[in-house]
């Protein structure tokens with residue numbers, strides 16, 4: 001069945017995506033357990049747990065395979081303790097589905113981790129296209145003091161698996177403020193995946 005082509009303007013400052021079919025927001029209270037400093041988190045959540053940390057708008061086609069989902073992510077600047085605001089992070093449920101992210105405004109980074117625990121970090125700036133290849137767990141981090149807005153695109157049959165990060169006690173590194181910039185520091189609660197867990201991820205490829 002033919003789908004009608006469409007064009008969608010993106011506001012690089014707000015991430016507003018014309019003609020979006022979906023939108024969701026993650027509030028501070030939705031992000032419990034992500035940050036190293038749980039006291040600082042509880043303090044911030046008590047002050048304003050309803051505070052929106054990031055907003056995602058997207059266009060989702062009806063097709064079940066071969067098509068694309070595209071949209072925008074708007075991330076507020078901020079920190080819990082010295083750890084920068086970040087998305088929950090995930091691997092695609094069909095793990096060999098890739099994704100692109102394009103910097104619209106602000107600055108941050110894409111924190112990526114392979115199933116066997118290698119870390120790869122790429123900075124995202126306006127007019128930078130970041131490629132997240134198949135099989136990489138990915139999380140966006142706003143390391144600036146202004147909103148980070150990115151547009152993204154990924155296959156419609158990707159899905160998101162959030163448990164992969166929870167099971168390993170978070171990602172292997174955390175992104176912390178360091179002077180005027182950022183530093184990656186080891187996550188002391190990290191439990192590397194076993195070979196059985198790695199094999200289970202690889203088995204979700206299609």
Ligand SMILES: O=P(O)(O)OC[C@H]1O[C@](O)(CO)[C@@H](O)[C@@H]1O
Nearest residue numbers: 056073087088089090099152160
């Ligand atoms: O799904 P998370 O990890 O909360 O982060 C949101 C980002 O990831 C995506 O789900 C795309 O993979 C986008 O919707 C958005 O850019």
Ligand SMILES: [Fe+2]
Nearest residue numbers: 092099138154
């Ligand atoms: Fe993704």
